Amino acid sequence: MPAIRVDGLTKSYGQTLALSDLSFEVHEGEVFGFLGPNGAGKSTTINAILDFIRPTAGRVEVLGMDAQSHSRDIRARTGVLPEGVETYDRLTGREHLQFAIDSKGVGDDPEALLERVGLLDAADKKAGGYSKGMSQRLMLAMALVGQPELLILDEPSTGLDPNGAREMRRIVSQENERGATVFFSSHIMEQVEAVCDRVGILRDGEMVAVDSVEGLRDSVGGGESLRVTVDRIDDDAVQAVRSLSDVSSAAVDGKEPPTLVVQVDGSKTAVLSELEERGLEVRDFSTTEASLDDVFQSYTTDREVKAR
Amino acid sequence: MSSETETGAAAGSTADSPSSSINLESVRTVAKKDFQDSMRSWVFWGLSVFFFTLLVTITGVIAYFGEDIAAQGATTDVLVGLVSEITRLIIPLIALVLGWKAIAGERETGSIKILLSLPHSRKDVLLGKLIGRSAVLAISLTVGFVLAAVVVAALLGQFDVADYAGLLAMSILYGIAYTSIAVALSSLTRSTTIAGAAMFGVFVLFYVVWNTLSNVVWLLASREILFFDTVTYTTEIQGQSVEVERHQDWVYFLVNMDPGEAFRRTLTLITDADLIELQVELNAEMFGGELPFFLQDWFSFLILLFWIVVPIAIALYRFDRVDL
Structure with missing residues (x-):
């Protein structure tokens, strides 16, 4: 009941x-x-x-x-x-x-x-x-x-x-x-x-x-953001990461050290292995959860939202 | 439509008490709280002190200058007559001031949600308010009457306590009638401004409009407007039969419906005082031997009860059906 x-x-x-x-x-x-x-x-x-x-x-x-x-x-x-x-x-x-x-x-x-x-x-x-x-x-x-x-x-x-x-x-x-x-x-x-x-x-x-x-x-796009520090960066690798199914966006965030910020909805390891397959060395990575406030904002303001 | 679920729900709860029921324990709790609250209102005490002062001063003056009356043994009559007139005018004022915010004020500040978050029905709240505020009024009146009595007793020695107690009892009843009107009107709105205007309206209605009713109808009747008419009866003046006109029965009934008029007529029942001035003198002769039952003095007591029961009954019915 x-x-x-x-x-x-x-x-x-x-x-x-x-x-x-x-x-x-x-x-x-x-x-x-x-x-x-x-x-x-x-x-x-x-x-x-x-x-x-x-x-x-x-x-x-x-x-x-x-x-x-x-x-x-x-x-x-x-x-x-x-x-x-x-x-x-x-x-x-x-x-x-x-x-x-x-x-x-x-x-x-x-x-x-x-x-x-x-x-x-x-x-x-x-x-x-x-x-x-x-x-x-x-x-x-x-x-x-x-x-x-x-x-x-x-x-x-x-x-x-x-x-x-x-x-x-x-x-x-x-x-x-x-x-x-x-x-x-x-x-x-x-x-x-x-x-x-x-x-x-x-x-x-x-x-x-x-x-x-x-x-x-999880329901909001970019549920988590993954921050990866690599030894070097090339556009192909960024493109490859972007084309992964769980990734909604990927961007370079600084050259010293080369860092990639990826908005990922599902598996983070897929991103990491994709990078390694491309011959990039992952030196460090961290994840930050989208703050619930962001979630709330996305639901209650007129920003485009994929509901549920 | 949803009877299935409702039966299930009722079976689930131990006691099936519909939300709109009246629970005496609840009423008592609300009344007690409201009593505590209202007793601390300085507006109320200000008015009460005004009432005490007026009462004590006037009775004191009468008692002091009224030694001749005292000698004739009419002190109580004078006292009851005077006190009842002051009371008749002031009680509605105190009751309306005490009651106008009873519900509207709580709706305006939202504190009604405190009351109704607890397991009280809306009817419990209305009745609790009426009882709580009536109790406050009763205490104020008792204090005022006792003070006045002490002054009179000190100046004159003694007076008829039974008559005086009867006057107090009727005054309280009269006060409850106006409290019922005030609480009921207060429950019809969530704005204290509108509630205040309604109280003023009541004041004007019974102090001004009703008091001129008899004359207005007389005027209309003399010009034969609409259905207004007079009735002719014969009376004997100094041995001669004279034809006199009087109002139709319903006019007297209407005039008597005023709570203040009902209060006066009821007083003639319980005290021997002859000095109570009635708005319209009625005598059996006017009605060919006997007064219709609805114009007899005992009926005024019912009118007073009517003014207690009907306003609150309407409020009980309606307040259950509104959004807070």
Whole structure:
């Protein structure tokens, strides 16, 4: 049973189509990164998952239940960190936590949760005096109440400094080890890269790619770039490398020492043996992975992309 | 269409609780949170202090200069009459100010998502808000009434506590009616600006429009416009039979629908005070011996309940069906 199943989800606001026939699944026990630029429809999707909005067409199932008719049951077993939300100015951090604990009917200790997100010192301060990062931590703590089976985190790093973002990722990993499925949205690739098992990329209300982090790298042309230092270089050798099936491009990158940069999708040894067959001596080589940010860019900007 | 999957899902969960159901424990939790939150609103306390001051000052002045009245044993009447008039005018103001942001404010700041990320239904949230804010209002009123009573008691010695308690109880009910109107209107929009305008609209409707209703209808009737008409009845003035005109029944009914008017008429039921000024004096003679049931004072109590139940009921129905 998938933790989340989105099936043909369409949402339009008047003339504007926010989501168009979106389908994907989040497997039980995984950390799923839901990636897309701002305005791609991530929040709309999450709002439909939580029954904050009603789909124009299609359906959503969470933990095997219909998102609309069983929303309360779903939310009893889910922890949510909503996006772009203000906390209650006049209530303290502790009162926020107590409210979440009472709401879920569990016996968690507010202090333990506040400590986990590094907010214990501010437990009795009113949330109106919290910084953006502190509010975000507070809401993360509220999401953790009751050891939920599913965590839905909408842009959890908003307002967090790099340190805070790292802390947040650590908590995500801990929760995942505990057995929770984590559904995690972001518009920044590097934040999902470190913690996510799989990533879905949303663009203009459509899922343009769903794959593991590795798979995504491979799916984009020039998944890896191979840097080869040789004793000498000749045009024939470069041509021969270029004509290899897995190679998308090859170029000379400097004469001292002679270096060749090859974008390769599959076997790197094929490139190396081709060079050696041509009588070139390979002195050194290194590979660099295309950064996931490049992958993300290629999916979400108008550059030509071979999808999937 | 999707009945198969739904049955499967229902079987999977232990308790089948549809999302739109009301869970009392949830309502209580939301109410408690909302109570904590609203109790700390300085706008609310500012208004309450204004209310206390007005109440205490006026009752104090009356008590001080009213020794003659006291001698006649009419203190409670004066007190109830005055306090009820102040209350009638100020409570709607406090309730509307307390309630206008109840839902719209949370939708505007997004904090409604905090509430609804937790296992509360939208109905739980609405009812919790109504109860939480009504409780805050009730506390404010109780404090104000007790303060006023202390001043009067100190100046005059004693007064009828039962009448006064009845007035407090009815005032709270009246306050809940306006809170229900405020929370309901607040749930219809996600803009606090629109919600604020709606509150102002309610204020104008019941303070201005409704108060002139009787006169306007009279005017229309005298010119025989549309279906407006008057009814003629006979009464005896100084032994002589005189023909007098009165409104049609429905006009009185409409005038009585004003929560403030309902509040006044209900008060005549539970206190002996004669000094409550009704907008339209009704007597049995006008209706040939007996008042229609819907114009009797006990019916005003139902009208007050109507104003508690109907606005929130409409909101409960509608709020379940909107995108947040």
